[in-house]
Amino acid sequence: MKFSSQIMSFILHFIFLVTFICPIYSLETSNHQVNQTLRFEKGSQKLNKTIKTLLQQINKPAIKTIQSPDGDIIDCVLFHKQPAFDLPVLKGQISLDSQENSEGHDQINNSTLNFQPWHLSGEFCPNGTIPIRRTKEEEIQFGRKSIPFHERLYEVVTYVQGAGYHGAKGTINVWSPRVENNEESSSSKIWVQSLTAKESIEAGWQVCPKRFGDSRPRIFTYWTVDAYKGTGCYNLQCPGFVQTSRKVVPGTVVAPVSVIGGDQYDFNLKFEQDQKNQRWWLEYGAGNENYERVGYWPFSLFKELNHEANLIQFGGEVVDLNPTGDHTSTYMGSGQFAQELAFKAAYIKSMKVAINPYSYIDLLDNENIEATPDCYSIVGGFNKNYESYIFFGGPGRNPKCP
Structure with a gap:
């Protein structure tokens, strides 16, 4: 085979580059990569150290450890050693709160216990302690609810606003909604808020695989005092509740x-x-108005909620992280639209608010919000069986909700 002089010249030039120039470039590149690797390793070590420090702050030393049948680890922690009392303003309240943690608040029927599978182990935490679900390393970054710019938040709610509210309650049915992305979430809940101070306390159930390690609905609490920007957390993952x-x-x-x-x-x-x-106070129960006091958000956390709330909301929420820009197919509730009603759609019934302390009334002049009714919808009303109620939910992405 014959080569032209131009082709042969090109080949010889290429060999020269590979033989003499590339080793120099490779050495520089190698040094750069080594420096990058060292910086990455130092960054990773610093991050790991931070995570371990946070885990030590959250997962307090246990008096007793219980292995739940569903895989959770429950630590029995001395009441006054829980994360909330890391707040200096709460340290002086320990003795008073210990009295409120007496056996009197532990009287509850078996129907409520059945909703907490960890009880199936047959073990309970001893007096003077509280059970805390152990936080895993991978859950640390999901302790807060801050919403990055690329996330979309969808809510369908009914709400009352304006008056001074001192309480809210409702009965929420439980579903196991499909979640498209492990970092997405679907919730059914109640919000108690102060709009002007941007303060909110929330509770209900939520499915979020990244936050909890599986796709099962879990009871949750949440609080913030700056509209989710930098304060607050879920459950006991920071001092507060x-x-x-x-x-x-x-x-x-x-x-x-x-x-x-x-x-x-x-x-x-x-x-x-x-x-x-x-x-x-947050109270939880099952069947015929049976309640157990779970705990409380202290006065010192808030500027306005420590006096009264001016907005109460009931409904569902989906966080959409679909990177394609299409609507997520994460379900809200059962994944059925509100118009499907009983036995198909999610509901919150017996919704009441307290305008006067300890005196609850049915929702009056409540309004519904559904920003994307072709994705998630809501209907509400009043009847003898459900009292004040809403049905809500939807499948997310569908032909009418691309």
């Missing part, structure tokens, strides 16, 4: 779940402001 119950554990699985066209399962939630100490 004070847990008093030895039987109901925020972050644990809620079971069983409702079935479309079949059995429906729900639980009661109540937010009630203590007029003596201006704390917001």
